[in-house]
Amino acid sequence: MTTEPLAGTESNGIDRRTLLKTVGGSALAVALAGCTELLEGEQESAADADVPDEPIESGLQTFTEGAPSVLGIQAEYGAETAVRRINENGGIAGREMNLDVVEEGGAYLTNYQQFVDEGKDVTFGPISSSGHAEMVPEIEAQEVINVSTDGTVTTLYEEDFPDVTYSFRFQNHDVMEALAAVNQAVEVLGADSIDTYAGINPNYAFGQDEMNLFSQGIEKLTGAEQVYSGFPDLGTSDMSTHITEINGEAPDVVFSSCWGGDATLLLEQGHANDMFDNTELLVGTVLYGSANDMEEDLVDGPIYSGSRNFYWGEPSTDRWSPAADLVDEVQSEYGVVPTAHFMSGYGAVTAWATAAEKAVSLLGRWPEQEELAMVLENHGFFTPAGYHTMGSDHQGYSNAHFGELTWSDEHDAAALQDVNVFAAKNVSPPPGEISSDWIGSW
């Protein structure tokens, strides 16, 4: 487990040349890392490359309305912010970038095909796990790169599509946040004190994947026994039955991957039914995704939440100015605190943009889709969240964050305290290995 910031992520003490070298020598990469103040006077390395004049056309599909928009709109804000920063810093190898945003709905394939028909250079999204699984074969057939913002089911690249070319995913996959939750629970309670656990997870691929991985992990580390597992419908209006069961079983740990409105519903009904008096700990992988929708009284109790590959307060904003600047920009532009789903959009765009600029530097011209896909494999880059790599399995790898829910008067929103940062290698198998096999080998 890594609880210290990654080396080189503090801006203090790093000069321009060192920073440029660290992030790959690209001014754009520095800008997207949130360090533009270090760029004054730098020459653009790809300035003489043979690239088209017309802007880059890109498309993002995300949930822009309804209950899932709690996550989807954050991803949209993130992608827009990255594109805005790209254009404010001279574009990608001199090319400006345009972003079209469409409602994801249930039209994943149609949206992607429409983007391709419109001649988009790259597409981003979706949020939905099942939508992402539907899209992968089409992405491979159409040969236009898609960097998914979410849709994080672990088996997607491990088992279902282990050999892809054009399909990538930026956000941490489920195993990372499920095992971060296991580690967090063990740290808070101690392995010897965890005898029983239960789960309330949304009834679809994501929720089942997360519960399965959490179960494997916590049973391996603590020998705990599962006493209840409920799967309410995604977007349900009532979880009281599951909470009643939790109260009856009084497990040491409750695990949940509920998100959006389901996350606030779980906390509301959990408090109303005294669930937090009947369990030692609730660990929720994406509860913090609803940070902007939580009331202050909801964060009371032994509630810990993951924040995927980005938590704006870790490293502390007084030590890490890129995150501080980002929070200010997002609050000013959109009036919200950025969550990990913001970074899903921001990072997906950044992954592709920095890889594109790297490809131009290498080739001296604008790359073909296949060439850009090759550069994206094993590509490393910075965002205000820190350092990320796109693995050879096309899965993004970043630190995983987990902390105790609290309240921030300054931002009038939920926050996390005592945040643990788990290095990717500690919560995810190496590319090419199956997560369940890897956990079984512990």
Next chain:
Amino acid sequence: MLEHVLNGLYYGSILFMIASGMTIIFGVLGILNLAHGELYALGAFSAFSIIGFVAGQVAAPTGPVTAIVFGVVVLAGSLATAAVLLPVGGALEAAFIRPIYDRDEVYQLLLTYGLLLVLTDVMKFVWGPSPVDLGVFGGINEIPTTELVGIDYPSYNVFVILIGIAVFAWLVWFFDRTKTGRIVRATAINREMSTAIGISTDRMFTLVFAIGAFFAGFGGAMVSIGPGSASLGMGLDWLVLSFVVIVIGGLGSLNGAFVGSMLVGVSSRVVTPYYPQLELAVPFLLMVLVLLLKPEGLYGAWGEIQ
């Protein structure tokens, strides 16, 4: 088990408030209103604004007495919210539904589906695309109820159950005991005869549609007060479950809607802990069972309000 039954009664009560409006509209007007779920959603969004405003006029609860005051204000706000749906429902009936009474049923479905889309866009325009949370749920639960008799159960759920029973009692009283209610029932049974004896069926139909919208809005307000949020698309699940309820109870039957709602609520909540994978399937299994054993529904009142 007691708590699971109470959970089921709570869920069934909300379902009844929504399904009762739908069954009334079908029973009298013969209209299968696909936009009914959006009227419920409109109630939930309106509650966010109206109850949010009135609740903001009183201090947050600090003890039982202030909690009761807070609860009364919120309940008054929910009635005001539902009242907003009266003119909305009346206007929709007069402007859009009335011209298609004599047309084929497919026009009803197309029109009400169109209204569903329009209402969704209106809510998106007014309240934005993201969910909104009223945030009064915790305050309501400060009111002491079950703990007075030694049981620990959320006060909000208790109120919803009691309000569901009150709504059922009021509807039975209205249709059985009041002159207007009897006229509505007579109109449902024989429109021509009602017209012949001087009843304005247009006014009756507008009134009935408005009442249906009122209870959909009231159900929406109840959900908005509760732990959930108001969000676009929230009406769809309840619309489907309302269909299930009125098929189980018998289309147009108030008794059927009440019993059907409670059956769906309690059975799904009692079965879920033992067979979690059946949580979503229970209402539909129940419907299939009823259709096999009693195709006209438990109270067999197809097309008449009873």
